[in-house]
Amino acid sequence: MSTRFTYIGSAYLFLIKDNQILLQRRFNTGFEDGNYGVPAGHLDGGETAREGCAREMREEIGVTIKPEDLTVVHVMHRKAAKDERIDFFMTASVYEGEIVNNEPDKCDDLSWFPLDNLPANMVAYVKVALQHYLKDVMYSEYGY
Numbered sequence: 001m002s003t004r005f006t007y008i009g010s011a012y013l014f015l016i017k018d019n020q021i022l023l024q025r026r027f028n029t030g031f032e033d034g035n036y037g038v039p040a041g042h043l044d045g046g047e048t049a050r051e052g053c054a055r056e057m058r059e060e061i062g063v064t065i066k067p068e069d070l071t072v073v074h075v076m077h078r079k080a081a082k083d084e085r086i087d088f089f090m091t092a093s094v095y096e097g098e099i100v101n102n103e104p105d106k107c108d109d110l111s112w113f114p115l116d117n118l119p120a121n122m123v124a125y126v127k128v129a130l131q132h133y134l135k136d137v138m139y140s141e142y143g144y
Contacts, residue, residue: 005084009043011053012089012126013065014073014133015099020112021130022061022099023119027108036113037123038089038130049088057092061110062100065092074133078125079143089129 015022015038023036041056043049050067057065074089101110113119115134118127125142132140 008085012040024107025109032123035121037126063095063097065095069094077141
């Protein structure tokens with residue numbers, strides 16, 4: 001019996017208000033440390049991408065988002081160093097709770113940035129996905 005190839009799935013949130021986006025600076029993770037990304041996490045299996053995104057937002061930034069209030073706005077098929085990934089980028093216009101940094105051991109800054117003045121030290125593929133979203137491009141490939 002052969003083993004089928006599997007992808008790693010991740011969910012990301014483009015939380016945007018007043019033409020600003022919430023970014024978090026990675027810290028002490030071993031991946032892209034010192035660079036800004038958006039709140040995100042791996043899908044655990046047994047959950048949809050929107051359920052996984054909602055779970056990750058509770059864990060990382062302390063807000064509650066109903067899965068049905070998340071909209072997938074971009075999908076990226078990404079080749080990473082050791083594997084291939086399917087990344088689901090989402091938006092939400094409604095959430096409950098106050099935004100807090102629930103993972104200070106992995107994130108040393110959680111701040112709003114103007115969409116037209118993003119930090120230079122952004123995770124490259126996240127910046128590409130954001131640019132695609134802002135141009136209404138639903139799908140991209142990265143790293144091939």
